[in-house]
Amino acid sequence: MLDALSAPAIPAVHRREDYRPPAWLVPEVALDLALDPAATRVRARLTVTRNSEASEPLRLDGEGLTPLSISVDGVAVNDWRMEGEQLVIPLAGAAHVIETEVEIAPERNTQLMGLYASGGNLCTQCEAEGFRRITFFPDRPDVLATYRVRMTADKARYPVLLANGDPVASGDNDDGTHWAEWHDPFPKPSYLFALVAGDLACNRGTFTTGSGREVELGIWVRASDLPKTDHALDALKLAMAWDERVYGREYDLDVFNIVAVDDFNFGAMENKGLNIFNSRYILADPDTATDYDYDAIAAVVAHEYFHNWSGNRVTCRDWFQLSLKEGFTVFRDQGFSADQGSAAVKRIEDVRGLRASQFPEDAGPLAHPVRPESYLEISNFYTSTIYNKGAELIRMMATILGPVKFRAGSDLYFDRFDGTAATCEDFVACMEEAGDVDLSRFRLWYSQAGTPRVSASLAHDGGRATLRLAQQVPPTPGQAHKQAMVLPLRIRLFGAETGQPLGPEQLILLDEANQSIVFEGVAERPVLSINRGFSAPVTIESDRTAADLAFLARNDDDPFARYEAMQQLMLDTLVAGAIEGDADHRAVIDAVGDTLDDPALDPAFIAEAVLLPSESFVGDQLSMVDPEAIFRAREALRGDLGRALTDRWRTLYEAHTTTAAYQYTPAAKASRRIRNVALGYIAASGAADAAELAFRQFERADNMTDRQGALATLVNSDSDLREAALDIFYNRYAGNPLVLDKWFQTQALSARADTPAVVAALAEHPDFTLANPNRARSLIGAFAVNQRAFNQADGAGYRFLADQLIALDKLNPQTAAKLLPPLGRWRRFDAARAALMRAELERIVGTAGLSKDLFEQASKSLE
Ligand code: 0A1
Numbered sequence: 001m002l003d004a005l006s007a008p009a010i011p012a013v014h015r016r017e018d019y020r021p022p023a024w025l026v027p028e029v030a031l032d033l034a035l036d037p038a039a040t041r042v043r044a045r046l047t048v049t050r051n052s053e054a055s056e057p058l059r060l061d062g063e064g065l066t067p068l069s070i071s072v073d074g075v076a077v078n079d080w081r082m083e084g085e086q087l088v089i090p091l092a093g094a095a096h097v098i099e100t101e102v103e104i105a106p107e108r109n110t111q112l113m114g115l116y117a118s119g120g121n122l123c124t125q126c127e128a129e130g131f132r133r134i135t136f137f138p139d140r141p142d143v144l145a146t147y148r149v150r151m152t153a154d155k156a157r158y159p160v161l162l163a164n165g166d167p168v169a170s171g172d173n174d175d176g177t178h179w180a181e182w183h184d185p186f187p188k189p190s191y192l193f194a195l196v197a198g199d200l201a202c203n204r205g206t207f208t209t210g211s212g213r214e215v216e217l218g219i220w221v222r223a224s225d226l227p228k229t230d231h232a233l234d235a236l237k238l239a240m241a242w243d244e245r246v247y248g249r250e251y252d253l254d255v256f257n258i259v260a261v262d263d264f265n266f267g268a269m270e271n272k273g274l275n276i277f278n279s280r281y282i283l284a285d286p287d288t289a290t291d292y293d294y295d296a297i298a299a300v301v302a303h304e305y306f307h308n309w310s311g312n313r314v315t316c317r318d319w320f321q322l323s324l325k326e327g328f329t330v331f332r333d334q335g336f337s338a339d340q341g342s343a344a345v346k347r348i349e350d351v352r353g354l355r356a357s358q359f360p361e362d363a364g365p366l367a368h369p370v371r372p373e374s375y376l377e378i379s380n381f382y383t384s385t386i387y388n389k390g391a392e393l394i395r396m397m398a399t400i401l402g403p404v405k406f407r408a409g410s411d412l413y414f415d416r417f418d419g420t421a422a423t424c425e426d427f428v429a430c431m432e433e434a435g436d437v438d439l440s441r442f443r444l445w446y447s448q449a450g451t452p453r454v455s456a457s458l459a460h461d462g463g464r465a466t467l468r469l470a471q472q473v474p475p476t477p478g479q480a481h482k483q484a485m486v487l488p489l490r491i492r493l494f495g496a497e498t499g500q501p502l503g504p505e506q507l508i509l510l511d512e513a514n515q516s517i518v519f520e521g522v523a524e525r526p527v528l529s530i531n532r533g534f535s536a537p538v539t540i541e542s543d544r545t546a547a548d549l550a551f552l553a554r555n556d557d558d559p560f561a562r563y564e565a566m567q568q569l570m571l572d573t574l575v576a577g578a579i580e581g582d583a584d585h586r587a588v589i590d591a592v593g594d595t596l597d598d599p600a601l602d603p604a605f606i607a608e609a610v611l612l613p614s615e616s617f618v619g620d621q622l623s624m625v626d627p628e629a630i631f632r633a634r635e636a637l638r639g640d641l642g643r644a645l646t647d648r649w650r651t652l653y654e655a656h657t658t659t660a661a662y663q664y665t666p667a668a669k670a671s672r673r674i675r676n677v678a679l680g681y682i683a684a685s686g687a688a689d690a691a692e693l694a695f696r697q698f699e700r701a702d703n704m705t706d707r708q709g710a711l712a713t714l715v716n717s718d719s720d721l722r723e724a725a726l727d728i729f730y731n732r733y734a735g736n737p738l739v740l741d742k743w744f745q746t747q748a749l750s751a752r753a754d755t756p757a758v759v760a761a762l763a764e765h766p767d768f769t770l771a772n773p774n775r776a777r778s779l780i781g782a783f784a785v786n787q788r789a790f791n792q793a794d795g796a797g798y799r800f801l802a803d804q805l806i807a808l809d810k811l812n813p814q815t816a817a818k819l820l821p822p823l824g825r826w827r828r829f830d831a832a833r834a835a836l837m838r839a840e841l842e843r844i845v846g847t848a849g850l851s852k853d854l855f856e857q858a859s860k861s862l863e
């Protein structure tokens with residue numbers, strides 16, 4: 001029987017409307033940590049000042065902490081109490097000094113929040129609410145303090161001691177320990193606190209800021225990884241220069257350190273002056289990292305660096321404002337990456353990512369606005385909506401204002417809110433003021449969830465073209481009825497006969513449910529190019545024919561629109577194939593052929609344009625997903641493309657095969673990309689020599705892009721070379737966890753029918769562990785997005801995921817919760833699959849001792 005005491009507590013809901021300013025501020029913090037993996041003593045001295053009229057006590061958040069001693073103004077007190085996990089201290093005056101002491105055990109911290117051990121070193125992760133696992137504190141982002149940190153640790157085991165800000169003093173003790181003191185002069189919220197103690201080597205660099213200050217840069221890794229850090233260091237320097245040039249933002253401390261750790265819940269963390277990274281976003285050399293990895297490293301290094309202004313100098317008032325720093329910072333890192341290579345390809349990749357992760361989120365049970373109204377567990381809100389849709393909102397404002405006014409708005413924002421905790425509203429108000437525009441209706445983007453659908457139809461009569469636009473925002477949980485939003489749509493018309501543009505591009509602000517735009521003097525039949533550059537994160541439904549789309553795929557002058565026309569053409573063909581079991585492939589084959597033949601096109605663009613939409617994206621277009629039918633339709637089209645254009649693929653493949661040594665240049669990357677795409681189509685054609693071709697590439701490769709590209713082709717094949725390549729790969733990289741992740745992931749993404757069984761067996765492999773988030777994601781996360789494999793009709797995929805998540809939740813609830821969403825897609829499937837998915841969600845919700853992270857995701861997914 002369940003008695004009241006052991007009944008699981010229903011977690012408390014946090015609501016945006018409940019925001020109240022903090023009752024106490026903490027202008028200064030001094031921490032003294034005696035670091036030890038089994039028992040770390042943490043002494044904290046907080047200078048607190050009253051921020052409330054009433055005689056409010058001081059409330060300090062804690063998680064898993066027991067106070068060992070508490071003093072107020074130097075005197076030990078015992079009139080404190082615990083209310084749940086909060087330490088409550090009655091205080092009479094307006095300013096006091098509070099001292100507390102606790103003990104924590106980093107080596108037992110499997111959640112990787114707070115102070116934890118990774119690879120023999122000690123490190124921290126405090127965003128969003130990890131600081132309360134280190135010491136008692138008002139752990140909320142609007143309490144900004146300056147930090148003085150003293151660390152003592154065994155010198156042999158932890159020779160390097162790092163914290164936020166600048167180093168001020170260090171020394172040795174007689175007992176084999178040493179100590180270091182760091183001071184961060186910039187007031188910061190507790191989520192930006194960090195320290196690292198470890199045996200680490202450093203790749204050092206320097207950067208001279210625009211105003212002539214020398215900054216010492218350091219990338220800290222285990223000594224054997226030092227040769228893999230140059231790319232990250234180069235990216236950091238580029239990012240620092242870019243932020244000065246493009247946003248006028250200079251770095252503000254004397255040192256900037258980055259530490260790479262193997263066990264990390266997310267990608268990286270922007271702690272002031274001491275970024276801590278998942279090692280996958282730092283370590284790269286040609287033998288172990290793909291071009292995609294290299295690009296991601298530069299993007300994440302830049303992202304975290306950019307947070308120094310968008311996040312740290314100006315932080316968030318509360319966690320409902322998370323997109324204030326994340327949306328803006330993603331927008332900034334996207335701009336940085338676009339400037340490093342092909343802006344068109346970067347935009348295509350970003351939109352593909354948005355469609356793969358954010359659109360499904362916005363269409364499912366976990367949909368939430370960019371500024372959410374409530375949450376149970378804030379870690380669940382580090383979502384694609386907050387990050388990537390948030391970035392699209394900033395991009396739309398930049399489009400509406402134009403570059404000069406947008407920069408003025410950003411300057412005003414940084415100037416006005418420097419050193420404070422701000423809101424999304426503050427940001428929009430700055431844009432409005434600097435841009436001299438009215439963004440009142442635009443603000444709906446922050447409060448309304450769901451991907452707007454725009455239908456567009458173009459009529460031509462005499463010399464006049466009329467474009468009719470209608471928008472509709474689908475209902476999402478808690479939001480049944482929506483208002484029309486402001487959608488900036490870049491539009492251009494092209495003449496169907498001449499292929500020439502009919503007038504310049506226009507920016508239309510669609511802000512009503514229905515709107516018509518008339519174009520005069522249109523002599524020939526116009527073809528509509530709409531949402532160019534993906535100017536608004538919406539779905540377009542148009543009355544354009546396959547011939548119109550093929551025309552745009554050949555003639556549009558906006559590279560994104562050109563890519564998009566091709567994607568739409570492919571998508572329509574795949575949807576028809578999935579529904580009818582058969583489709584006419586000729587239009588796609590011709591359009592792909594012409595794209596391959598167009599000498600004016602950048603090979604990197606071609607490689608993106610000729611790729612088919614993913615199985616899941618096809619599924620997202622259908623009211624009911626039939627995974628087998630989608631798989632068959634896509635394989636059929638891939639096969640036809642492979643066969644019909646076989647000479648082209650082979651010529652391309654040869655043309656981009658080089659004997660020159662590996663280079664990381666845009667041209668060399670484009671060659672590798674298109675060559676691997678060509679290899680995929682050669683294999684899809686069913687050519688007898690495809691597996692040998694892939695295996696030859698696999699064996700000869702002098703870089704991971706080619707090696708993994710070949711392996712990805714081989715894992716889909718029935719050839720014996722598949723096993724051979726997997727074994728060679730495994731043996732070659734045994735002991736390199738980041739590459740073994742690729743080995744797991746590539747198999748989990750295989751198109752072979754036996755993938756579910758292979759994945760189940762891999763979960764028992766000696767190298768598989770749930771304790772490392774990268775490894776868990778590489779197998780479980782990858783499998784769950786392999787639409788056909790995960791959704792096999794007997795429900796084994798669902799059961800596998802639920803089993804893994806229940807096990808993982810005990811170690812690391814955040815990572816478990818992040819992997820749950822694929823089970824919440826049940827509404828999109830047939831009744832049998834839906835019932836199987838729901839049964840697994842119910843099993844998860846019913847599990848004793850479930851974390852609130854996983855509880856929130858699973859229970860919301862059932863609604
Ligand atoms: N602010 C980081 C993301 C981040 C969030 C939570 C973490 O803790 C588990 C770690 C990182 C960023 O945007 O990069």
Ligand code: ZN
Nearest residue numbers: 303307326329
């Ligand atoms: Zn971020």
